Amino acid sequence: MQTLVEGILSRHSVRKFTGDPINENDLNTIVKAGMAAPSAMNIQPWSFIIITDKGILNNLCKALPYAKMLDKAGAAIIVCGDSKEANWVVDCAAATENILLAAHALGYGAVWTAVYKYESRIEPVRKECKIPNDIIPLNVIPIGIAVDKNVKPINKYN
Numbered sequence: 001m002q003t004l005v006e007g008i009l010s011r012h013s014v015r016k017f018t019g020d021p022i023n024e025n026d027l028n029t030i031v032k033a034g035m036a037a038p039s040a041m042n043i044q045p046w047s048f049i050i051i052t053d054k055g056i057l058n059n060l061c062k063a064l065p066y067a068k069m070l071d072k073a074g075a076a077i078i079v080c081g082d083s084k085e086a087n088w089v090v091d092c093a094a095a096t097e098n099i100l101l102a103a104h105a106l107g108y109g110a111v112w113t114a115v116y117k118y119e120s121r122i123e124p125v126r127k128e129c130k131i132p133n134d135i136i137p138l139n140v141i142p143i144g145i146a147v148d149k150n151v152k153p154i155n156k157y158n
């Protein structure tokens with residue numbers, strides 16, 4: 001990938017992973033990209049949980065109906081928001097997009113899987129990851145090495 005715009009235009013959701021682990025420095029860079037996102041009044045109402053433990057990835061996989069790729073992910077990042085802050089959802093969405101783009105730029109596949117606003121997903125994620133009540137998991141982002149590296153993004157422009 002040569003430019004930021006090329007990265008934005010070529011990013012796409014990846015749902016099939018090889019099961020290989022993710023380099024720890026890369027994971028830190030990806031989370032740092034999340035932290036670099038803009039937020040209303042620069043409140044940064046987010047926190048990020050990095051999961052590499054296979055047992056936790058498998059438990060989340062069982063609990064989340066639309067995140068069945070978690071068992072083959074090398075890691076997952078849970079983007080959480082502080083529900084006391086009015087703009088937490090939009091701020092955390094901006095952070096999420098930065099995370100997806102950074103993962104893509106570093107050669108990984110990733111996908112946003114929804115947690116909020118579904119109580120049936122929030123509760124198991126909260127329990128598994130010991131998230132306090134005023135903090136809400138917006139999504140779980142499985143990250144991994146794509147099985148198929150030749151997938152093209154969806155055409156959204158016609």
Ligand SMILES: Cc1cc2nc3c(=O)[nH]c(=O)nc-3n(C[C@H](O)[C@H](O)[C@H](O)COP(=O)(O)O)c2cc1C
Binds near residue numbers: 014
């Ligand atoms: C708010 C939101 C929730 C999503 N939830 C899921 C999900 O639970 N599982 C999943 O596989 N993809 C999920 N996606 C990914 C979308 O399906 C995907 O972004 C969309 O189909 C466009 O494809 P693209 O990301 O390749 O451009 C979600 C995306 C967003 C923005």
